[in-house]
Amino acid sequence: MPQTGHTLAPHRCRDCAKAKHCLADELIGQPSIPPIPIQNTILPKGRYIYHQGDGVKNLFFVKSGSVKIAYNNEQGDQQIINFYFPGDLIGLAVLNHGQHSASAVTLEKSVICAFPIGFIRTHCEKLPNLLSDILKRCDAEIKHRHETLLSSHQCIASKRLGDFLLELIVRLGLSRKQPVLLHLPMSRADMANYLGLAPETVSRVLSKYQKHGLILAKKQNIQINDLEQLTAFVRQAV
Amino acid sequence: MPQTGHTLAPHRCRDCAKAKHCLADELIGQPSIPPIPIQNTILPKGRYIYHQGDGVKNLFFVKSGSVKIAYNNEQGDQQIINFYFPGDLIGLAVLNHGQHSASAVTLEKSVICAFPIGFIRTHCEKLPNLLSDILKRCDAEIKHRHETLLSSHQCIASKRLGDFLLELIVRLGLSRKQPVLLHLPMSRADMANYLGLAPETVSRVLSKYQKHGLILAKKQNIQINDLEQLTAFVRQAV
DNA sequence: CGCCCCCTTGAGGAGCTTCAAGAAGGGTGG
DNA sequence: CCACCCTTCTTGAAGCTCCTCAAGGGGGCG
Numbered sequence: 001m002p003q004t005g006h007t008l009a010p011h012r013c014r015d016c017a018k019a020k021h022c023l024a025d026e027l028i029g030q031p032s033i034p035p036i037p038i039q040n041t042i043l044p045k046g047r048y049i050y051h052q053g054d055g056v057k058n059l060f061f062v063k064s065g066s067v068k069i070a071y072n073n074e075q076g077d078q079q080i081i082n083f084y085f086p087g088d089l090i091g092l093a094v095l096n097h098g099q100h101s102a103s104a105v106t107l108e109k110s111v112i113c114a115f116p117i118g119f120i121r122t123h124c125e126k127l128p129n130l131l132s133d134i135l136k137r138c139d140a141e142i143k144h145r146h147e148t149l150l151s152s153h154q155c156i157a158s159k160r161l162g163d164f165l166l167e168l169i170v171r172l173g174l175s176r177k178q179p180v181l182l183h184l185p186m187s188r189a190d191m192a193n194y195l196g197l198a199p200e201t202v203s204r205v206l207s208k209y210q211k212h213g214l215i216l217a218k219k220q221n222i223q224i225n226d227l228e229q230l231t232a233f234v235r236q237a238v
Numbered sequence: 239m240p241q242t243g244h245t246l247a248p249h250r251c252r253d254c255a256k257a258k259h260c261l262a263d264e265l266i267g268q269p270s271i272p273p274i275p276i277q278n279t280i281l282p283k284g285r286y287i288y289h290q291g292d293g294v295k296n297l298f299f300v301k302s303g304s305v306k307i308a309y310n311n312e313q314g315d316q317q318i319i320n321f322y323f324p325g326d327l328i329g330l331a332v333l334n335h336g337q338h339s340a341s342a343v344t345l346e347k348s349v350i351c352a353f354p355i356g357f358i359r360t361h362c363e364k365l366p367n368l369l370s371d372i373l374k375r376c377d378a379e380i381k382h383r384h385e386t387l388l389s390s391h392q393c394i395a396s397k398r399l400g401d402f403l404l405e406l407i408v409r410l411g412l413s414r415k416q417p418v419l420l421h422l423p424m425s426r427a428d429m430a431n432y433l434g435l436a437p438e439t440v441s442r443v444l445s446k447y448q449k450h451g452l453i454l455a456k457k458q459n460i461q462i463n464d465l466e467q468l469t470a471f472v473r474q475a476v
Numbered sequence: 477c478g479c480c481c482c483c484t485t486g487a488g489g490a491g492c493t494t495c496a497a498g499a500a501g502g503g504t505g506g
Numbered sequence: 507c508c509a510c511c512c513t514t515c516t517t518g519a520a521g522c523t524c525c526t527c528a529a530g531g532g533g534g535c536g
Contacts, residue, residue, distance in 0.1 A: 073388060079391065101377065101380045101384060139339065146311075149317055149390075150309065150315055152390065193391075
């Protein structure tokens, strides 16, 4: 991790309130495993966790805040690959790789935990749950990328965006008690880039939803009034 | 590998004419490494090498022919992820994974070589070149997926298709002496699905290229008359 | 020889983008 | 604390790309 953030005091996983939702769950109370040399860092908005091309040294656990992963090609065009939220692990599908295929940037003030890859490699055989958890997350990640590609090739804008909102509700573990209050840490431009749309189109679709009473969109905050109807619309749409 | 193909006689890498372009290159003449239990199979057109959801047991090397990788969602929609040609390795980015995230199907009569993953895991530390070759291929694969996603979100049909043709020329190692003769083993529908277009659009773009004298399209066979102009067009297009 | 599938071509229209202008919100400096 | 600015978001109008629907052509295989 670059020296751009504020590094907190050295960290013991057994003291971490989030350990249950983290890789480290299994590591707690394993006397045979040495303490993990965790870097626990608090980063402001817009800070790079790593840059595309950097060597892969850590897996990163999002404790709070949110992160976008962005790929840049030689012409300077950007493609946002995915967004990450508390409980997510960043850097998967790169466990074998020499360098990061894209950059990771915080979308808001975030606390990020760094796990040295070397440690995971060394101890994964003693910790079968650790490995199987990583594999499960990898599988989900790859499936997600296939799904989004399929969706961006075959579905209209309002379905893609609706799917995105519904997915966020699930991933953020929001209560389904209505109205659902959804905070979007990314800009309209980021959402649009991720979904393969123009920012104006994202605005228009949200306005359309609002006109039908499904949601109430106030910049970064979306209040979802009718989850069933939104779900029904998304299911039925192409 | 399913029992749907014709399994050739047990195979020794040192006898394989393609070994130089294969994982096995380094394995030849290593007395400390036991012989690889290679399955060498000849498959007709349209045969599955593996199905989505199957357990991952092998990496597959394409010795001849071609293969498409296709993801199917629960609704039965399909997304073609990539195409593979002689010299390519299938099953990368899954070295860590329990099951295949998509299906692999031959596009024509093909000879496919199966490397047991377990063997690779066991011996990769004794064979640094083997591992670094795999990592290099993985990196290229991930970068390729980012590029295609970016392209399908930002570029018009004729650029996407032109890029695809130019990429195939490079990947197939075709001589750049004009006219370049390019054989497309996949159907128009497969190309369209991969590029996120309608089959009719693929036809129309090829016709447009032909009208401008850049290519001569005869079903599966494309004769590229003016590689420079095609490249120039693709570079300049959005 | 005939069937079938794939490819091609045309016409029409839907959906999204682009361009442009205005509104709203957050941050900064006086 | 207020005024200003700048960025981001919204909304409108026009235009273009691509899709859908439909019909015709060609090659391969039985």
